[in-house]
Amino acid sequence: MTATTEMIRLEKIYKRYYEGKQNELQVLNGIDLVVRKGEFVSIVGESGSGKSTIMNILGVLDRPSEGTYYLDGTDIDTYSDKELSRIRGLKIGFVFQTFNLIGRISARRNIEMPMLYAHVNSKDRALRTDELLDMVGMTDRAKHQPNELSGGQKQRIAIARAMANDPAILLADEPTGALDSKTGRLVMDIFHELHEKRGKTVVLITHSKELAEETQRVITLSDGEIIKERPGRNYAKYYGNKQTAVDTDDYDTIDGEAVDYDEDGFETDDSDDYEIEDFPRSKSGSSTTRRGVRA
């Protein structure tokens, strides 16, 4: 595999908090991970397994304590903090469980925001925003403020915002976690579309077994280590008879017995890194619903 086909390469990544103090906490314990360009992977694991930490490192919001992170072939350690800000703005799109739209400004302005930081001129900004609003089907809600939108609408705006500068990578941390199954399905379909039609590299953190199985590769994390990598069972099914991009033989089980999985290969724990229990969480996502939307 040549370097150019790799979007993300993590080599022996360790992350420790409170380093050198009595309460030192090791969260990531030597992670090795490669995500190819255009790949759609999901990361699953119990709460506290290090999913969010790995997401922060992938999104260059945080630097590892040890190890090397090559982003599109470049060691991120060579970048200054300011350059990392630019990379977050241009190369990476974040989608959060709690949407994190900026209040008091319109959906439109929210989508424009990354372009403002990327110094895109107002004309191009307007064109791109129209395009993105159309992409997520929110054109008629452009002038609404986030508090006037439903959860699913907010998340669609958030995805449009993540796509503003046409980043190569989308990092989604429980994007359907705060949505009901129907809207969660809708949001997931957008990720599939971005992956399939626009060739985005997508890294998805999720608790939903069904959603994880739709991705090309399911990475299971436990206690800061990758314990299992395997192809998503329903990826091929989801894409119908299209040629899947992944050869399933690439992934061998590392340590299939380390986590208590149910018959589908998922842990049964329903808890969450974000303690927002008020929101309905995607639970079903049955194949009929899925087909209905995709048809």
Add this chain to the structure above:
Amino acid sequence: MNIGENVLMAISSLRSNKMRALLTMLGIIIGIASVIAIMTVGNSLTGSLTESMQSFGVGNITVSLQSTRASGRGGVGMNIAPSNLMTDAMIDDLTAEYPDEIDVISLSEQVGSGQTVNGRKYANLSLMGVNVGYFTANSIELESGRLITQRDIDNKKNGAVVSSLLAENMFGEEDPIGQTIVINTNSYVDRFTIVGVYTYEASTMGISTSNSADVSTTVYIPLSIAQKVSDAAGYTNFTVVTKAGVNATEFTDKITTFMNRYYSRNDNFEVSAYSMESMVESVTEMLTTVSMAIAAIAAISLLVGGIGVMNIMMVSITERTREIGTRKAIGATNGEIRLQFIVEAIVICLVGGIIGIILGITLGSVAANYLGYSARPSVSVMLLAAGFSMVIGVFFGYYPANKAAKMDPIEALRYE
């Protein structure tokens, strides 16, 4: 992100919480308004005083005898021996020495106060002998007839220029020119023919008298007659009117030097000269200093206002922690976050400052008018106030903004 976008963002952020923004601005508004109001009143006072002093003529230089013995200044009275007085010869020499600078010289000799009576009609007056230059130096406006001429002085003709008030009291509707009045002072009685009437201007200080005949006005007679009556051989003071374009302050020094040559061997007296211009300058300077000092005290409230802004910015940043985290995640650099909050603080202060300026000018103008001066808001002070309020914004906005800029994006995104 450019400044314009930042300003728009700051405005929308302030609009989303109008009451809080207004309360935050209040400190700045009060501070700026009080400084501006005080400066406006001070400026109006200075302007009015300067104007009234200028009506005496800024080009006028008063030359007077000063006792070198007396501890204080001035104090020239009756006890000056005639040999010490300034003479016509000296004044002629001075005029000859500086023909390009001197327009006219104003000389006067006070005779005393008295009355003129005609049957039941009377008028109080003070009698003063003057030369031709006196009218120029004191900007006396002729209403009818003529002024005292050099011929009147040379021929010692008993002509008098009276005030319009006196003319009205004595003659009513009748033409006063050519009328004869008897002037009676403590030491002197004589008959004068009215040759001219000057416009009487009621003193602004306003000594209110029920009967206008009791108001004493000046009657001008030829200097030569007054000198004869007072038995005066010279002058304790006179006024030099300079030509247009002459630097009065500089010329004052020349006159002092010139005149003091006559007094180089006089142990008791010397000549001092001062110009109205330098008087105006020193008065203006003093008033400006006073109003600046009061304004500086008022500016303390600006400091309090600035601290209020800082406080609200700190609250705002804590409230918007998640927003800051999000902005960082979508590509904002620390510098851009810092700029955003500094701009927000500046906008609060600037808007407050502008409201304060408007309020201050209004209050100051009302106060100035109430005190009887025409309001003169100072543009430079307004600009200074606007600039200063921006400086407050930067100063008190920097710390909170920097705090926001240094936030860890992960912590910020996790903030509940």
